[in-house]
Amino acid sequence: VQLGEILFGKLGHKGGKKGKSGQYSTDVTVLEDLAGQGVEIARKVLDWRQLQKLKSTYTDTLQDQINSKTGRVHTSYSLAGAQTGRLASTDPNLQNIPIRTEIGRQIRDAFVAEPGNVILSADYSQIELRLAAHIADVGPxxxxxxxxxDIHARTAQELYGEVNRDTRGRAKTINFSILYGISRWGLAKRLESTPEDAQALIDAYFKRFPGINSYIQETLESVRESGHTTTLFGRKCWFPRIKSGNGAERQGSERAAINAPIQGTSADIIKRAMVRMMPALAEAGLPNVKMLLQVHDELVFELPEGDVAAASKVIEAVMAGAAEPMVKLSVPLGVEIGTGPSWGAAH
Known part of the structure:
Protein backbone atom coordinates (compact mmCIF):
# COMPACT_ATOMS: atom_id res chain seq x y z
CA VAL A 1 0.00 0.00 0.00
CA GLN A 2 2.71 2.45 1.04
CA LEU A 3 4.93 1.60 -1.93
CA GLY A 4 2.13 2.26 -4.45
CA GLU A 5 1.27 5.58 -2.83
CA ILE A 6 4.92 6.65 -2.85
CA LEU A 7 5.55 5.61 -6.47
CA PHE A 8 2.36 6.89 -8.08
CA GLY A 9 0.98 9.35 -5.52
CA LYS A 10 3.91 11.13 -3.94
CA LEU A 11 6.50 10.74 -6.74
CA GLY A 12 3.91 11.01 -9.52
CA HIS A 13 5.23 8.24 -11.79
CA LYS A 14 2.94 7.27 -14.67
CA GLY A 15 1.49 3.79 -15.18
CA GLY A 16 -0.16 3.31 -11.80
CA LYS A 17 -3.31 1.17 -11.79
CA LYS A 18 -5.63 0.70 -8.83
CA GLY A 19 -7.29 -2.63 -8.18
CA LYS A 20 -10.75 -3.33 -6.73
CA SER A 21 -9.41 -2.51 -3.27
CA GLY A 22 -8.55 1.00 -4.43
CA GLN A 23 -4.83 0.40 -3.91
CA TYR A 24 -2.08 0.69 -6.50
CA SER A 25 -0.61 -2.57 -7.82
CA THR A 26 3.13 -2.96 -7.25
CA ASP A 27 3.60 -6.46 -8.67
CA VAL A 28 6.72 -7.47 -10.60
CA THR A 29 5.42 -6.35 -14.02
CA VAL A 30 4.58 -2.87 -12.72
CA LEU A 31 7.97 -2.48 -11.07
CA GLU A 32 9.82 -3.81 -14.12
CA ASP A 33 8.01 -1.27 -16.32
CA LEU A 34 9.12 1.54 -14.00
CA ALA A 35 12.67 0.18 -13.75
CA GLY A 36 12.78 0.11 -17.56
CA GLN A 37 11.90 3.79 -17.54
CA GLY A 38 14.91 4.45 -15.30
CA VAL A 39 13.08 4.71 -11.96
CA GLU A 40 15.86 3.75 -9.57
CA ILE A 41 13.64 3.05 -6.55
CA ALA A 42 11.68 0.44 -8.56
CA ARG A 43 14.93 -1.37 -9.44
CA LYS A 44 16.01 -1.32 -5.80
CA VAL A 45 12.67 -2.75 -4.64
CA LEU A 46 12.94 -5.55 -7.24
CA ASP A 47 16.49 -6.30 -6.07
CA TRP A 48 15.34 -6.30 -2.43
CA ARG A 49 12.46 -8.70 -3.21
CA GLN A 50 14.88 -11.04 -4.99
CA LEU A 51 17.31 -11.03 -2.06
CA GLN A 52 14.48 -11.46 0.45
CA LYS A 53 13.14 -14.45 -1.50
CA LEU A 54 16.58 -16.07 -1.71
CA LYS A 55 17.16 -15.48 1.99
CA SER A 56 13.79 -16.78 3.19
CA THR A 57 13.57 -19.68 0.71
CA TYR A 58 17.19 -20.84 0.70
CA THR A 59 19.89 -19.41 2.94
CA ASP A 60 17.63 -19.47 6.03
CA THR A 61 15.38 -22.43 5.26
CA LEU A 62 17.89 -24.86 3.73
CA GLN A 63 20.00 -24.86 6.87
CA ASP A 64 16.96 -25.92 8.90
CA GLN A 65 16.32 -28.79 6.47
CA ILE A 66 19.73 -30.44 6.77
CA ASN A 67 19.22 -34.06 7.80
CA SER A 68 21.03 -34.72 11.09
CA LYS A 69 22.07 -38.23 10.02
CA THR A 70 23.34 -37.48 6.50
CA GLY A 71 24.37 -33.83 6.79
CA ARG A 72 22.52 -33.17 3.52
CA VAL A 73 19.20 -31.75 2.36
CA HIS A 74 16.81 -34.18 0.69
CA THR A 75 14.12 -32.90 -1.68
CA SER A 76 10.87 -34.72 -2.46
CA TYR A 77 9.67 -35.20 -6.02
CA SER A 78 6.07 -35.37 -7.20
CA LEU A 79 5.21 -37.15 -10.46
CA ALA A 80 1.92 -35.29 -10.82
CA GLY A 81 2.87 -31.88 -9.43
CA ALA A 82 3.14 -30.08 -12.77
CA GLN A 83 0.58 -29.91 -15.58
CA THR A 84 2.96 -30.83 -18.40
CA GLY A 85 4.35 -33.90 -16.62
CA ARG A 86 7.56 -32.44 -15.28
CA LEU A 87 8.67 -33.60 -11.86
CA ALA A 88 7.93 -31.06 -9.13
CA SER A 89 10.41 -30.60 -6.26
CA THR A 90 9.28 -29.70 -2.71
CA ASP A 91 10.60 -29.45 0.87
CA PRO A 92 12.92 -27.93 -0.28
CA ASN A 93 12.18 -26.95 -3.86
CA LEU A 94 15.56 -27.21 -5.60
CA GLN A 95 14.20 -26.58 -9.09
CA ASN A 96 13.59 -22.84 -8.81
CA ILE A 97 16.99 -21.56 -7.70
CA PRO A 98 17.63 -18.76 -10.20
CA ILE A 99 20.66 -19.42 -12.37
CA ARG A 100 20.57 -16.35 -14.60
CA THR A 101 21.64 -14.00 -11.80
CA GLU A 102 25.01 -13.96 -10.07
CA ILE A 103 23.38 -14.02 -6.64
CA GLY A 104 21.32 -17.09 -7.59
CA ARG A 105 24.42 -18.88 -8.84
CA GLN A 106 26.03 -18.26 -5.45
CA ILE A 107 23.26 -20.36 -3.85
CA ARG A 108 24.25 -23.27 -6.15
CA ASP A 109 27.87 -22.85 -5.04
CA ALA A 110 26.74 -23.95 -1.55
CA PHE A 111 25.89 -27.46 -2.85
CA VAL A 112 29.28 -29.16 -2.67
CA ALA A 113 30.59 -32.67 -3.26
CA GLU A 114 32.14 -34.89 -0.58
CA PRO A 115 35.97 -34.82 -0.41
CA GLY A 116 37.42 -36.73 -3.38
CA ASN A 117 34.20 -36.36 -5.34
CA VAL A 118 32.92 -33.83 -7.84
CA ILE A 119 29.50 -32.65 -9.00
CA LEU A 120 28.59 -33.36 -12.63
CA SER A 121 25.79 -31.49 -14.37
CA ALA A 122 24.35 -32.95 -17.60
CA ASP A 123 21.96 -30.61 -19.39
CA TYR A 124 19.85 -31.15 -22.50
CA SER A 125 20.85 -28.32 -24.83
CA GLN A 126 17.87 -26.35 -26.21
CA ILE A 127 15.71 -29.47 -26.06
CA GLU A 128 12.41 -27.63 -26.50
CA LEU A 129 13.59 -25.95 -29.71
CA ARG A 130 14.89 -29.28 -30.97
CA LEU A 131 11.57 -30.95 -30.23
CA ALA A 132 9.69 -28.08 -31.89
CA ALA A 133 11.86 -28.52 -35.00
CA HIS A 134 10.89 -32.22 -35.03
CA ILE A 135 7.20 -31.96 -34.07
CA ALA A 136 6.49 -29.00 -36.39
CA ASP A 137 8.80 -30.36 -39.10
CA VAL A 138 10.76 -27.11 -39.45
CA GLY A 139 13.38 -27.80 -42.13
CA PRO A 140 15.77 -24.87 -41.55
CA ASP A 150 24.20 -21.93 -33.37
CA ILE A 151 20.41 -22.07 -33.65
CA HIS A 152 19.84 -18.47 -32.53
CA ALA A 153 22.39 -17.23 -35.06
CA ARG A 154 20.59 -19.22 -37.76
CA THR A 155 17.26 -17.65 -36.78
CA ALA A 156 18.84 -14.19 -36.75
CA GLN A 157 20.15 -14.78 -40.26
CA GLU A 158 16.74 -15.98 -41.44
CA LEU A 159 14.85 -13.03 -39.88
CA TYR A 160 17.29 -10.12 -40.10
CA GLY A 161 19.69 -11.13 -42.85
CA GLU A 162 22.69 -10.60 -40.56
CA VAL A 163 24.11 -11.99 -37.32
CA ASN A 164 25.50 -9.78 -34.57
CA ARG A 165 25.09 -9.63 -30.82
CA ASP A 166 21.87 -7.61 -31.07
CA THR A 167 20.14 -9.68 -33.77
CA ARG A 168 21.19 -12.97 -32.14
CA GLY A 169 19.84 -11.82 -28.77
CA ARG A 170 16.55 -10.78 -30.33
CA ALA A 171 16.33 -14.04 -32.29
CA LYS A 172 16.87 -16.02 -29.07
CA THR A 173 14.01 -14.15 -27.40
CA ILE A 174 11.74 -14.77 -30.41
CA ASN A 175 12.67 -18.48 -30.65
CA PHE A 176 11.58 -19.19 -27.10
CA SER A 177 8.64 -16.75 -27.02
CA ILE A 178 6.93 -18.23 -30.09
CA LEU A 179 6.86 -21.67 -28.46
CA TYR A 180 4.88 -20.22 -25.57
CA GLY A 181 2.23 -18.68 -27.83
CA ILE A 182 3.29 -15.14 -27.01
CA SER A 183 1.14 -12.21 -28.13
CA ARG A 184 2.39 -9.19 -30.07
CA TRP A 185 2.15 -7.18 -26.83
CA GLY A 186 4.10 -9.74 -24.83
CA LEU A 187 6.85 -9.92 -27.45
CA ALA A 188 6.95 -6.12 -27.76
CA LYS A 189 7.56 -5.91 -24.03
CA ARG A 190 10.39 -8.45 -24.13
CA LEU A 191 12.04 -6.82 -27.13
CA GLU A 192 11.29 -3.28 -25.90
CA SER A 193 9.65 -2.48 -29.23
CA THR A 194 6.19 -1.49 -30.45
CA PRO A 195 3.38 -4.08 -30.82
CA GLU A 196 3.40 -3.33 -34.56
CA ASP A 197 7.12 -4.15 -34.86
CA ALA A 198 6.62 -7.28 -32.75
CA GLN A 199 3.74 -8.44 -34.97
CA ALA A 200 5.90 -7.88 -38.06
CA LEU A 201 8.56 -10.14 -36.52
CA ILE A 202 5.99 -12.82 -35.64
CA ASP A 203 4.67 -12.67 -39.21
CA ALA A 204 8.23 -12.91 -40.60
CA TYR A 205 8.98 -15.87 -38.29
CA PHE A 206 5.89 -17.75 -39.43
CA LYS A 207 6.65 -16.97 -43.07
CA ARG A 208 10.21 -18.28 -42.70
CA PHE A 209 9.20 -21.25 -40.53
CA PRO A 210 5.62 -22.07 -41.66
CA GLY A 211 5.70 -25.40 -39.83
CA ILE A 212 5.63 -23.59 -36.49
CA ASN A 213 2.48 -21.67 -37.43
CA SER A 214 0.81 -24.85 -38.71
CA TYR A 215 1.76 -26.65 -35.49
CA ILE A 216 0.24 -23.88 -33.35
CA GLN A 217 -3.03 -23.78 -35.32
CA GLU A 218 -3.38 -27.57 -35.45
CA THR A 219 -2.63 -27.90 -31.74
CA LEU A 220 -5.26 -25.31 -30.82
CA GLU A 221 -7.89 -26.92 -33.09
CA SER A 222 -7.15 -30.34 -31.63
CA VAL A 223 -7.26 -29.26 -27.98
CA ARG A 224 -10.52 -27.34 -28.50
CA GLU A 225 -12.06 -30.50 -29.94
CA SER A 226 -10.65 -33.11 -27.53
CA GLY A 227 -9.80 -31.04 -24.44
CA HIS A 228 -6.24 -32.32 -24.28
CA THR A 229 -2.83 -32.31 -25.95
CA THR A 230 -0.62 -35.38 -26.36
CA THR A 231 3.14 -35.83 -26.09
CA LEU A 232 5.09 -37.88 -28.64
CA PHE A 233 4.86 -40.76 -26.17
CA GLY A 234 1.06 -40.58 -25.94
CA ARG A 235 0.71 -38.91 -22.54
CA LYS A 236 -2.28 -36.57 -22.36
CA CYS A 237 -2.35 -33.11 -20.81
CA TRP A 238 -5.85 -31.73 -20.13
CA PHE A 239 -7.05 -28.13 -20.60
CA PRO A 240 -10.58 -27.83 -19.17
CA ARG A 241 -10.62 -24.02 -19.56
CA ILE A 242 -9.71 -23.98 -23.28
CA LYS A 243 -13.27 -22.80 -24.14
CA SER A 244 -13.72 -20.56 -21.10
CA GLY A 245 -15.88 -17.46 -21.53
CA ASN A 246 -13.25 -15.59 -19.54
CA GLY A 247 -10.78 -14.24 -22.13
CA ALA A 248 -7.76 -14.26 -19.83
CA GLU A 249 -8.43 -17.87 -18.76
CA ARG A 250 -8.97 -19.01 -22.33
CA GLN A 251 -5.84 -17.28 -23.67
CA GLY A 252 -3.78 -18.64 -20.78
CA SER A 253 -4.97 -22.17 -21.61
CA GLU A 254 -4.17 -21.62 -25.29
CA ARG A 255 -0.61 -20.50 -24.53
CA ALA A 256 -0.09 -23.47 -22.21
CA ALA A 257 -1.55 -25.87 -24.78
CA ILE A 258 0.85 -24.68 -27.48
CA ASN A 259 3.83 -25.47 -25.28
CA ALA A 260 2.49 -28.61 -23.57
CA PRO A 261 3.32 -31.22 -26.29
CA ILE A 262 6.87 -29.84 -26.45
CA GLN A 263 7.57 -29.44 -22.74
CA GLY A 264 5.63 -32.63 -22.00
CA THR A 265 7.71 -34.63 -24.48
CA SER A 266 10.86 -33.15 -22.94
CA ALA A 267 9.64 -34.29 -19.50
CA ASP A 268 8.96 -37.79 -20.85
CA ILE A 269 12.44 -38.00 -22.37
CA ILE A 270 14.35 -37.02 -19.22
CA LYS A 271 12.28 -39.46 -17.13
CA ARG A 272 13.19 -42.23 -19.58
CA ALA A 273 16.85 -41.23 -19.21
CA MET A 274 16.58 -41.35 -15.41
CA VAL A 275 15.05 -44.85 -15.40
CA ARG A 276 17.85 -46.17 -17.61
CA MET A 277 20.71 -44.28 -15.97
CA MET A 278 21.63 -46.36 -12.92
CA PRO A 279 21.51 -49.74 -14.73
CA ALA A 280 23.70 -48.27 -17.49
CA LEU A 281 26.24 -46.94 -14.98
CA ALA A 282 26.26 -50.26 -13.09
CA GLU A 283 26.82 -52.16 -16.35
CA ALA A 284 29.75 -49.86 -17.15
CA GLY A 285 31.35 -50.68 -13.78
CA LEU A 286 30.57 -47.29 -12.21
CA PRO A 287 28.66 -48.12 -9.01
CA ASN A 288 29.95 -45.04 -7.16
CA VAL A 289 28.20 -42.53 -9.43
CA LYS A 290 25.10 -41.16 -7.66
CA MET A 291 22.26 -39.35 -9.44
CA LEU A 292 21.26 -36.58 -7.04
CA LEU A 293 18.83 -34.19 -8.71
CA GLN A 294 16.63 -33.56 -11.71
CA VAL A 295 16.03 -29.91 -12.53
CA HIS A 296 13.79 -29.84 -15.62
CA ASP A 297 16.28 -30.43 -18.47
CA GLU A 298 19.27 -31.15 -16.20
CA LEU A 299 20.50 -34.16 -14.23
CA VAL A 300 22.99 -33.64 -11.39
CA PHE A 301 25.38 -36.37 -10.24
CA GLU A 302 28.05 -36.82 -7.56
CA LEU A 303 30.96 -39.11 -8.41
CA PRO A 304 34.62 -39.84 -7.68
CA GLU A 305 36.91 -37.53 -9.64
CA GLY A 306 38.55 -40.52 -11.33
CA ASP A 307 35.23 -41.69 -12.79
CA VAL A 308 34.38 -38.44 -14.62
CA ALA A 309 35.63 -39.43 -18.09
CA ALA A 310 33.97 -42.86 -18.13
CA ALA A 311 30.75 -41.67 -16.51
CA SER A 312 30.40 -38.71 -18.88
CA LYS A 313 30.31 -41.06 -21.88
CA VAL A 314 27.62 -43.24 -20.30
CA ILE A 315 25.50 -40.28 -19.09
CA GLU A 316 25.65 -38.55 -22.49
CA ALA A 317 24.79 -41.75 -24.37
CA VAL A 318 21.81 -42.55 -22.14
CA MET A 319 20.42 -39.02 -22.33
CA ALA A 320 21.00 -38.62 -26.09
CA GLY A 321 19.19 -41.90 -26.83
CA ALA A 322 16.42 -41.67 -24.23
CA ALA A 323 13.58 -41.18 -26.74
CA GLU A 324 14.37 -44.40 -28.57
CA PRO A 325 13.14 -46.93 -29.54
CA MET A 326 9.60 -45.63 -29.06
CA VAL A 327 10.26 -42.27 -30.75
CA LYS A 328 12.84 -41.68 -33.46
CA LEU A 329 13.61 -37.95 -33.52
CA SER A 330 14.67 -36.17 -36.71
CA VAL A 331 17.05 -33.96 -34.71
CA PRO A 332 19.84 -35.03 -32.35
CA LEU A 333 19.44 -34.43 -28.61
CA GLY A 334 22.45 -32.37 -27.55
CA VAL A 335 23.82 -32.95 -24.03
CA GLU A 336 26.18 -30.49 -22.32
CA ILE A 337 28.25 -31.80 -19.40
CA GLY A 338 30.20 -29.80 -16.84
CA THR A 339 31.97 -30.77 -13.61
CA GLY A 340 33.31 -28.98 -10.56
CA PRO A 341 33.60 -29.06 -6.77
CA SER A 342 30.10 -27.53 -6.43
CA TRP A 343 26.83 -27.45 -8.35
CA GLY A 344 27.49 -23.85 -9.31
CA ALA A 345 30.99 -24.65 -10.59
CA ALA A 346 29.67 -27.53 -12.72
CA HIS A 347 27.74 -25.09 -14.93
Missing amino acids: LREAFEAGE
Missing part, protein backbone atom coordinates in the same frame (compact mmCIF):
# COMPACT_ATOMS: atom_id res chain seq x y z
CA LEU A 141 15.87 -25.45 -37.79
CA ARG A 142 16.29 -29.22 -38.24
CA GLU A 143 19.18 -28.67 -40.62
CA ALA A 144 20.83 -26.24 -38.21
CA PHE A 145 20.64 -28.70 -35.32
CA GLU A 146 21.87 -31.59 -37.48
CA ALA A 147 24.87 -29.48 -38.55
CA GLY A 148 25.59 -28.38 -34.96
CA GLU A 149 25.01 -24.73 -35.83
